[in-house]
Amino acid sequence: MGWHEWTRGAEVEPSLYAADFANLGAQVSTLLRAGARTFHFDVGDGHFVEPITIGPIVLKDVAPLVHAAGGALDCHLMVDNPERHFRQIAEAGGDSVTFHVEVTDDVARTSALARAHGLEVGVALNPGTPVEVAAEASAGADLVLCMSIHPGYSGQELMPEAFDRIRALRRLLPDKLIQVDGGIDAENIRAVREAGANLFVAGSAVFSDGDLPQPYLRLLRALA
Numbered sequence: 001m002g003w004h005e006w007t008r009g010a011e012v013e014p015s016l017y018a019a020d021f022a023n024l025g026a027q028v029s030t031l032l033r034a035g036a037r038t039f040h041f042d043v044g045d046g047h048f049v050e051p052i053t054i055g056p057i058v059l060k061d062v063a064p065l066v067h068a069a070g071g072a073l074d075c076h077l078m079v080d081n082p083e084r085h086f087r088q089i090a091e092a093g094g095d096s097v098t099f100h101v102e103v104t105d106d107v108a109r110t111s112a113l114a115r116a117h118g119l120e121v122g123v124a125l126n127p128g129t130p131v132e133v134a135a136e137a138s139a140g141a142d143l144v145l146c147m148s149i150h151p152g153y154s155g156q157e158l159m160p161e162a163f164d165r166i167r168a169l170r171r172l173l174p175d176k177l178i179q180v181d182g183g184i185d186a187e188n189i190r191a192v193r194e195a196g197a198n199l200f201v202a203g204s205a206v207f208s209d210g211d212l213p214q215p216y217l218r219l220l221r222a223l224a
Contacts, residue, residue: 056091059093063092077097078151090117
């Protein structure tokens with residue numbers, strides 16, 4: 001299976017970076033029962049982004065829960081030298097990896113290394129990177145991730161200029177999956193979709209009020 005099987009038109013991806021790690025398994029199970037099938041898993045190395053976040057050890061524990069329900073784990077590598085991590089991500093149960101165009105001079109080679117480990121592939125661009133760079137780099141990728149915040153910290157507000165960047169990506173890549181990460185909530189998710197996105201990463205909007213699965217379901221209703 002791959003992205004086109006995981007994606008049901010428009011897909012809300014709960015971002016586990018914002019979860020309550022004392023209750024991670026219970027929260028994932030609650031969201032799976034509510035219908036979530038694709039979960040976003042952020043890996044930060046303390047270099048490409050300032051914080052050191054979760055990694056393969058946590059991924060290995062949560063993957064059986066997600067896979068038993070027919071779900072997938074979408075791993076966003078906010079790291080330098082992403083190819084160093086592909087084997088560990090695959091062995092821990094990751095299904096897809098997205099790496100940043102800013103950290104590699106050979107996107108095709110990096111994508112091929114990921115696929116050699118059985119992983120789906122995405123390419124990400126930071127807010128300051130021209131969309132044309134990511135569009136050109138996306139030839140061998142399944143999706144393009146348009147960051148709508150500066151990566152690293154959960155809870156930031158969506159940058160208004162992201163809407164024009166999403167529209168530009170959609171014009172350049174009419175048939176590609178476009179993912180947006182950063183500041184997605186029930187008030188803006190519909191507008192993000194209308195700009196051209198298919199995949200919506202939501203962290204604080206899902207996990208911040210502790211009333212799961214209601215925030216996830218509100219996002220779905222806002223897309224309907």
